[in-house]
Amino acid sequence: NHQNEHAPTPKGSCPYFDRQVDEKFKEFAPIYRKQYSLAYLSQIRDELEQRKEEHTQLLKQRASKEPGKVLYEENVQCFDDSRKWKDRYIVIRANYVLECYESYKRFLKGSPPLHRLMPTGGTILTTQEKYMEMINQCCPCTNVQEDFAPPVADMPGQFPVYLRLPYRRDFYFCFQDENSQVEFISILSDCVRHQNKDFLKKKTCEVKAFLKAIQLYRQEKGQYESCDMLLGSDVQHDNELSIHHLCHILNNLLVVHHVP
Numbered sequence: 001n002h003q004n005e006h007a008p009t010p011k012g013s014c015p016y017f018d019r020q021v022d023e024k025f026k027e028f029a030p031i032y033r034k035q036y037s038l039a040y041l042s043q044i045r046d047e048l049e050q051r052k053e054e055h056t057q058l059l060k061q062r063a064s065k066e067p068g069k070v071l072y073e074e075n076v077q078c079f080d081d082s083r084k085w086k087d088r089y090i091v092i093r094a095n096y097v098l099e100c101y102e103s104y105k106r107f108l109k110g111s112p113p114l115h116r117l118m119p120t121g122g123t124i125l126t127t128q129e130k131y132m133e134m135i136n137q138c139c140p141c142t143n144v145q146e147d148f149a150p151p152v153a154d155m156p157g158q159f160p161v162y163l164r165l166p167y168r169r170d171f172y173f174c175f176q177d178e179n180s181q182v183e184f185i186s187i188l189s190d191c192v193r194h195q196n197k198d199f200l201k202k203k204t205c206e207v208k209a210f211l212k213a214i215q216l217y218r219q220e221k222g223q224y225e226s227c228d229m230l231l232g233s234d235v236q237h238d239n240e241l242s243i244h245h246l247c248h249i250l251n252n253l254l255v256v257h258h259v260p
Contacts, residue, residue, distance in 0.1 A: 036209035067095040079172035096194040131162040
């Protein structure tokens with residue numbers, strides 16, 4: 001199920017990159033198909049042998065909340081695409097997706113949110129210095145601050161929150177008091193944790209096959225270390241796998257052409 005997330009897709013940028021993405025998926029597809037067959041046969045075998053699940057573990061797990069239950073709703077200052085701070089109405093439900101509405105009035109009218117953010121792989125920071133350290137690690141260029149972090153002088157409060165997202169645009173929030181900042185960070189941390197791990201907990205053939213295929217695909221490329229891309233849903237895996245490859249291509253092009 002492809003969820004509508006505010007995130008870029010690598011396709012459609014230019015023919016060269018489109019071909020690169022198609023090539024990677026053609027390499028990955030047969031690995032997944034084989035792993036799906038193995039996972040399906042394993043499931044059938046388990047059913048035939050009537051293996052029982054460990055009910056004690058299931059009893060220890062907390063019952064999940066109703067996905068529509070609202071866990072957080074508040075007016076929050078957000079830094080938008082126009083590089084200006086805007087008052088937005090933020091709603092976070094028990095599906096751990098952050099919904100950003102233009103206003104509370106729009107929310108009551110049932111208007112769709114401006115953004116539906118699944119913060120998979122996100123890192124939460126509260127100072128510009130720490131945030132820019134992360135930016136400089138992945139983009140070791142000069143004078144990048146103007147293109148990323150909001151100017152400190154223009155912030156509408158003294159308690160910012162920086163949400164750094166891999167291969168996607170970052171998000172910025174600001175609060176007037178520390179208690180509001182702490183409350184927001186707490187629920188946002190829950191969102192990151194659930195979006196990172198909930199998909200991996202599923203026991204379906206599709207999930208088992210996909211995770212094993214990702215592991216084998218990376219091993220074929222000589223990558224044996226743990227991978228941040230093993231977070232989130234299959235759609236996010238696919239996007240980040242292809243974007244990760246394109247980043248290497250772009251980096252090589254920059255080196256060849258000596259772009260500072």
